[in-house]
Amino acid sequence: GAVVSQHPSRVICKSGTSVKIECRSLDFQATTMFWYRQFPKKSLMLMATSNEGSKATYEQGVEKDKFLINHASLTLSTLTVTSAHPEDSSFYICSASHGQDNSPLHFGNGTRLTVT
Amino acid sequence: SQQGEEDPQALSIQEGENATMNCSYKTSINNLQWYRQNSGRGLVHLILIRSNEREKHSGRLRVTLDTSKKSSSLLITASRAADTASYFCARGQGAQKLVFGQGTRLTINP
Numbered sequence: 001g002a003v004v005s006q007h008p009s010r011v012i013c014k015s016g017t018s019v020k021i022e023c024r025s026l027d028f029q030a031t032t033m034f035w036y037r038q039f040p041k042k043s044l045m046l047m048a049t050s051n052e053g054s055k056a057t058y059e060q061g062v063e064k065d066k067f068l069i070n071h072a073s074l075t076l077s078t079l080t081v082t083s084a085h086p087e088d089s090s091f092y093i094c095s096a097s098h099g100q101d102n103s104p105l106h107f108g109n110g111t112r113l114t115v116t
Numbered sequence: 117s118q119q120g121e122e123d124p125q126a127l128s129i130q131e132g133e134n135a136t137m138n139c140s141y142k143t144s145i146n147n148l149q150w151y152r153q154n155s156g157r158g159l160v161h162l163i164l165i166r167s168n169e170r171e172k173h174s175g176r177l178r179v180t181l182d183t184s185k186k187s188s189s190l191l192i193t194a195s196r197a198a199d200t201a202s203y204f205c206a207r208g209q210g211a212q213k214l215v216f217g218q219g220t221r222l223t224i225n226p
Contacts, residue, residue, distance in 0.1 A: 006158070032212055043204065044159075044216045093158055097212040102147050104161035105214060112156065 002028050004096045006108025013084055014116055021079045021111045023094030029074035030096035034105065035067070038091040050077045084115040122205060122217040130225050135192040137220040139205030140185075147208040148181055148188045152201045153219075159204065162190070195224045 003026040013019050023033055032051055036044040048058045048069050056069035066088075068080040077096075081088050091112050095105040121140045129135055139148070147166045151159040163179045165172045165188065172179045178191040192199055202221050206214040 004158075034213070041221070043218045046213070046215070049213065091156070095159075095214075100212075102164065102166055102208070103212075104149060104164050105159075105212065107151075107158035107160070109158040110156070 002096070002098075002106040004030075004094065004106045004108045006094050006111055008111060009109060010112045010114075012114045012116060015085055016083055018080055018082045019084055019113060021081075021092055021094070021113075023077045023079070023096065023108050025075045025096040025106070028096075028098060028106075030077075030098070031074065032097040033071060033077040034095045034097070035069060035077075035079050036093045036095070038093060038110075040091075044093060047079075081113065084113070086115045089113055089115045122203075122220050124220060125218065126221045126223070128223040128225060129195060131195060131197055133195055135195050135199070135222055135224075137190045137203050137205075137222070139188045139190070139217050141188075141205075141207045141215075141217075142186065143207070143209075145183075145207045145209070148179075149206045149208055149214065150177075150179060150188075150190050151204045151206060151216075153204065154201045162203075164208075192222075197224045197226045200224045 005024045007022045035047045038044050047062045048056045050056045050069045050071040052071050058064045071077040093110040095107045149164045150162040153159045165181045176193045181188045202219045204219045205217045
């Protein structure tokens with residue numbers, strides 16, 4: 001089955017620093033990747049939709065300058081949390097799509113970000 | 117909530133029993149998908165049911181969809197301890213965008 005690799009799985013950083021999270025589709029070309037945020041025991045909140053070669057589309061309330069998304073190739077999207085603060089601590093999950101409607105998404109294993 | 121509702125929020129049953137989780141939504145859908153998440157991990161796709169389908173099976177899983185009531189259910193038969201996880205429904209909109217429900221935390225007691 002399709003594999004999506006997300007790295008790192010855990011990261012601890014100090015306030016004010018930036019953190020980059022990578023999402024790679026290992027065995028298929030992902031025309032679209034999605035970035036989600038999940039709080040403890042809560043649902044996944046879509047942050048942005050990332051299309052290869054174009055600017056990401058952010059959901060309402062998500063600061064695009066805070067959460068920089070780059071999708072430079074069909075197999076890699078990155079999310080950079082800039083000037084991280086403790087309230088940015090969360091579980092971030094990416095997913096990748098083949099680009100066809102009515103087909104499932106493939107998810108990475110998530111990144112646990114802790115900002116101290 | 118735009119995300120829709122899932123119930124119950126938590127479910128604890130004995131191994132071997134069946135587990136039923138329900139999902140309701142408010143807007144039109146292309147499809148309804150169910151995912152499983154083990155603690156601290158990503159999501160694993162279980163079943164996708166299209167808006168013109170009413171029931172789908174996969175192993176011990178059975179999903180129903182009632183578009184007139186805007187609801188879906190996931191049934192896990194003969195539950196096992198390894199089924200312990202959170203289960204999310206997600207409504208598929210255009211361009212692969214998914215909106216997730218709140219999830220049901222399922223605990224299977226041995």
